[in-house]
Amino acid sequence: MQYDHILIRYGEMSLKGKNRKHFVAKLYENVKSKLQSFPDIKIKRNRDRMYILLNGEDPQPIMDQIKDVFGIQSFSLAVKVNSTEEEIKAGALFALTKPENVKTFKVSVRRVNKNFPINSQDMNRVIGGHLLRNTEGYQVDVHQPDMEIMVEIRRDGTYITSEKIKGAGGLPVGTTGKSLLLLSGGIDSPVAGYLTMKRGVEIEAIHFHSPPYTSERSKQKVLELAQKLTRFGNKVRVHIVPFTKLQQSLYRQIPEEYGMTVMRRLMLRISEHVAEREDILSFTTGESLGQVASQTMESMNAINEVTNYPIIRPLVAMDKLDIIELSKKIDTYEISIRPYEDCCTVFVPSQPKTRPTREKINELEAKVDFTQELEETLENIETLEFREEHSEQENEFSDLL
Numbered sequence: 001m002q003y004d005h006i007l008i009r010y011g012e013m014s015l016k017g018k019n020r021k022h023f024v025a026k027l028y029e030n031v032k033s034k035l036q037s038f039p040d041i042k043i044k045r046n047r048d049r050m051y052i053l054l055n056g057e058d059p060q061p062i063m064d065q066i067k068d069v070f071g072i073q074s075f076s077l078a079v080k081v082n083s084t085e086e087e088i089k090a091g092a093l094f095a096l097t098k099p100e101n102v103k104t105f106k107v108s109v110r111r112v113n114k115n116f117p118i119n120s121q122d123m124n125r126v127i128g129g130h131l132l133r134n135t136e137g138y139q140v141d142v143h144q145p146d147m148e149i150m151v152e153i154r155r156d157g158t159y160i161t162s163e164k165i166k167g168a169g170g171l172p173v174g175t176t177g178k179s180l181l182l183l184s185g186g187i188d189s190p191v192a193g194y195l196t197m198k199r200g201v202e203i204e205a206i207h208f209h210s211p212p213y214t215s216e217r218s219k220q221k222v223l224e225l226a227q228k229l230t231r232f233g234n235k236v237r238v239h240i241v242p243f244t245k246l247q248q249s250l251y252r253q254i255p256e257e258y259g260m261t262v263m264r265r266l267m268l269r270i271s272e273h274v275a276e277r278e279d280i281l282s283f284t285t286g287e288s289l290g291q292v293a294s295q296t297m298e299s300m301n302a303i304n305e306v307t308n309y310p311i312i313r314p315l316v317a318m319d320k321l322d323i324i325e326l327s328k329k330i331d332t333y334e335i336s337i338r339p340y341e342d343c344c345t346v347f348v349p350s351q352p353k354t355r356p357t358r359e360k361i362n363e364l365e366a367k368v369d370f371t372q373e374l375e376e377t378l379e380n381i382e383t384l385e386f387r388e389e390h391s392e393q394e395n396e397f398s399d400l401l
Helices: 011-015 017-034 059-066 085-097 120-133 188-198 216-233 244-253 256-277 297-304 320-329 358-365 371-379 392-400
Strands: 005-009 042-045 049-053 074-081 104-111 147-154 157-161 178-182 202-209 235-242 282-284 382-387
Touching: 005 059, 005 157, 011 017, 017 042, 017 049, 017 059, 059 074, 074 085, 085 120, 085 147, 085 157, 104 120, 120 147, 178 188, 178 256, 188 202, 188 216, 188 282, 188 320, 202 216, 202 256, 216 235, 216 382, 244 256, 244 371, 256 282, 256 297, 256 358, 256 371, 297 358
Parallel strands: 104 147, 178 202, 178 282, 202 235
Antiparallel strands: 005 049, 005 074, 042 049, 074 157, 147 157, 235 382
16 A cells, blocks of 8 residues: 555635635646646545545655645645545554654544445544554554544545645635736845735736846846746746836936935836736735835835825735745745845935925926836836746846856
């Protein structure tokens, strides 16, 4: 006997009522895409479980892949047997005797197939007794066992597992709309993108690039971050905005201390054009309250004025150290700390205004006409698409590393 399935549990998706079918279908699509390099496996789904038939494949690389798929609450290696008492006993014995350092156990039977003649409580006793009679050194502990033998009796057979591995949680990417992530290249914005995807949101990214003040290495850094995020969402499109002329014009005509606020408002205006073109309904930013001058309550109030689009700020109440820990977990930290400047760090005023007012910003902007630079900028936006594990764009820029 050997483990021949991976059993996937949905978690939060189970609460979606009439929309559950749509969520399950999207999760199935995402899992299938994630595991496309395993052509021999078969994936089957129903309303509350998904099953991967291994067909002889090594389960560990498959489990390593699905642990990043949002919408999966937990998963387990499982052995499938026919729903007869004798085969279920044999499967439970296999599940118990496999691991080392296990002294106590309990049995948890879930009888989904109500036609099975023995109810769940009686099956717990039947299986538990069988395990005690056919092993040595084990005891039953129903409160804090070293191992839980989980038995699910279903119409198509019985699945037996002994270890529950925590999944990524959240909702399947693509079930709750699309958002445009303002991706700067720093630590925060990739983490914001990750957390937004965890709530089922598909993301595209927009990056503001200001050569020669920002280098190709700075651009490459952002593209690598986008590539990293495909691990969680399969694909990420990146819109590269040539920001140099607009930024130069801004800092010639706007008082230095207000430059940061006006720049952020211009970014949102450009982002609105991209969002409208790409049918995107919100923005996502890596803003964390009080972190820098543009992230005070007053600054965010003044910046928000130029858009009616919802702005998702998943980091707004997080501490910096917590954000850094999360960036390490999703493997973006080492890229983010590379010391290449971005457009937010060039032309930095020595004393940026931390409490700008909408009235003052509107007064300053009324004296400047950015129309020509904005139109030229919008006409020259470059869009690249990244997909997990294969990216022509990554190869194109790899020589810059």
